[in-house]
Amino acid sequence: MFLKNIKNNSITTRLTLFYSIATFLLITVIAFFLYGTTIHILHKANYHFLSREVDILANLIKKKSLNWSMLEQKVIEVPYTETGSDYHYFIRILNENNQIVLQTPQMDEVFHHTDFFNKKPLSSHKKIDWWSADKETNYVLIQAPVINGETNKYWRIQIALDISYQQAIINKYHSILAFCLIMGTFFAIFIGYFIARKGMRSLYDLTNATKKITATSLHQQIDPESWPKELKNLAMAFNQMLKRIEISFSRLMEFSADLAHELRTPVNNLMGETELLLSRxxxxxxxxxxxxxxxxxxxxxxxxxxxxxxxxxxxxLSLEIKKNPIKVAEEINLICDYYQAMADEKNITMSVHSDAVLFVNSIMFRRTINNLLANALKYTLEKGWVKFIIKEIDKRVHISIVDNGIGIAEEHLPKLFNRFYRIDSARSKQSGGTGLGLAIVKSIMDVHHGTISISSQPGQGTEVLLDFPK
Ligand SMILES: Nc1ncnc2c1ncn2[C@@H]1O[C@H](COP(=O)(O)OP(=O)(O)O)[C@@H](O)[C@H]1O
Ligand SMILES: [Mg+2]
Structure with a gap:
């Protein structure tokens, strides 16, 4: 549910959130690592200090003739003299009967000598066990067996190290880490939001630039150079889209202007004639x-x-049009039959032979041939001829409609496929032309991924070549 909400949220919110979570996790991991290492270092230092003390005492006890005054000084006085220092500790030495031989004053208040055994060792080093004391007492304890040099019996050394000052530091460290974690996360949210907004700025600019584009300012382009790399492609695609829209738009405008123009004349004629009729x-x-x-x-x-x-x-039309295989010559002959009467009138001969097969939309194909044959017959003088030449080249079929009619002057050739384009308007209109025939043929060839080309010599004839993929 929450994730779904985020999905619908703005990219800025999402980026900020992910950035903050990542930072939070990173700070947490670092904090845990630092905390763990610090504790470990302190533990190690404590252990080294305690084992060094144990070593000093063990050396004194191991001696054949025990130097009591030195041992006493070490056990009773030394820790006291160091009370003010960081390492505040208590020593106790027990004999083989578990009786106290020597101990630092107040050692019993700190730890009764049997208490040592109720604790779980932190680690066991050959001859030394050490423990972490209760939380409220904050002591680290160590116990080591040592052979008394005089009696050859096992004595034990017990030391309790006050680590309250370390605990205080660790507690402070705790608070600092928690503070850093909270502040770091807030900072990450703030920075994340700032970065995300800055990153999205270009997108807002793009949106604003897009908003300014209207039907009359389609020619306006967005400068792709001023955008970051990721948006450059988008800006370029956007410009291309604008161009396509502009072309379509101007074509549509042209088309509607032509349409209005084309329809105005017949409608005016109708009106004029009807008004005249009514007036008399x-x-x-x-x-x-x-x-x-x-x-x-x-x-x-x-x-x-x-x-x-x-x-x-x-x-x-989408790319998918209904296609079926057709026999080219058969289809063309059917259309020729339809036009036979018109051809006979002008004494025009038509002929077609081929066994080529095409995979096309048959209705569109008929319309194409129909339009081209109508043109050829229309613009061919009496006793002329119209020929269909069909060739199969690789995976393509070429259909040429050749006539020896009036031909087309070169300057008209590129414009023939424009809608409503007619060379001789009056004559074309007289013969029922609308100037849309070739435009239709061109669009049919386009949906079939084919091409159309026209070559012509005025006075000699015209050849229209259709190139179909099989
Ligand atoms: N076979 C041809 N011979 C001479 N002129 C042609 C031929 N086919 C087309 N044209 C010219 O091209 C123009 C456009 O043809 P088309 O689009 O079919 O319109 P329409 O036949 O309605 O006039 C015609 O007006 C005509 O002048
Ligand atoms: Mg025509």
């Missing part, structure tokens, strides 16, 4: 004639609308 008393024949020509205009309008709908659909 007309005969039945006149009515029939005007309505007939109006119907023709309406047919043209319908054709334009149909074509535009088709273009819009084709351009918005």
């Amino acid at each position: 008393n007309c005969s039945k024949e006149e009515y029939q004639q005007v309505l007939g020509s109006n119907l023709e205009e309406l047919h043209r309008i319908t054709q334009i609308i149909d074509n535009i709908m088709f273009l819009a659909r084709t351009e918005n």
Whole structure:
């Protein structure tokens, strides 16, 4: 639930949180490590101090003739003289019968000599056991057996080292570490938030720059150089997207302007003729004639609308269109049959032979051939010819529609695929053209990943080459 909440939170919050958790964990680990090492060092120092004291005492006891005054001085006086120092300790020496031979005054108050055995040794060093004392007493204890040189019996040395001052330091150390942990975490939250915000700044700037872009300022680009490396690609992709949108947008504007222009003329004609008809008393024949020509205009309008709908659909098609295998020559011959009457009228011969097979959308393919054949027949004079040449090259099929018609001047060639582009508007319109035929063919070739190219010589003829992938 919490993680889900974080997921929906801002990146700044998430970064700050993760950064703070990481810092908290790091400080905790370091604190534990430092604490552990300090305790270990202190333990070691205590042990060394105690074992050194044990050694000194053992050397005195081991001697054949025991130097009592020195031992007494060591046990009774020395610790006292050091009371003010850091190492405040008490010594006791027990004989083989567990009786006290010598002990520092107040040693019994600190630890009764039997208490030593009730404790769990910290570690056992051959002849030395040492313990950590109770928490409230804060002593470290050591006990070592030693052979008395005179009696050859085992005596024992017991030492209690007051480590209250160490405990005080450790407690202070504790508080300092806890303080560092809390402050460090707060600091990490603050720094993390600051860093995350600074890191996200570019993103906010990008957002602001994006907000400023409107339909009229699509040409505005974001300068990718001023962004950090990670956002450079985003800025570049964003610019490319803007470019694409701008192109589409201007195409759409152009298209709607053309559309309005194309539709205005037939609609004006319709209005004009209808108004004229209404303003006069007309005969039945006149009515029939005007309505007939109006119907023709309406047919043209319908054709334009149909074509535009088709273009819009084709351009918005996803990559997946329904394809099926077709026999190229068979399909083309079917369309030629449909146009036979028109061809016969002009004495135009058409011919096609091939056994090439294509995997295409058959409706779109028919529409392509239909448009191109209609153009070829339209712009070919009497007694001309229209030929289909089909070639299979590697994994591609080339279909050429060649005519010996009026041809196209070079300057028009690059614009032929623009919507509503017609070379001779009046004539094209007369022959029922809308200027959308080649634009439709081009968009069909695009969805099939094919290409279209036109070469032409005015007065000699035109060749349209369709290059289909198989
Ligand atoms: N085979 C051809 N021979 C000569 N001109 C052609 C041929 N095909 C197309 N054109 C020219 O290209 C223009 C655009 O063709 P198209 O997009 O089919 O529009 P439409 O046929 O409706 O005028 C035509 O107006 C015509 O001038
Ligand atoms: Mg046409």
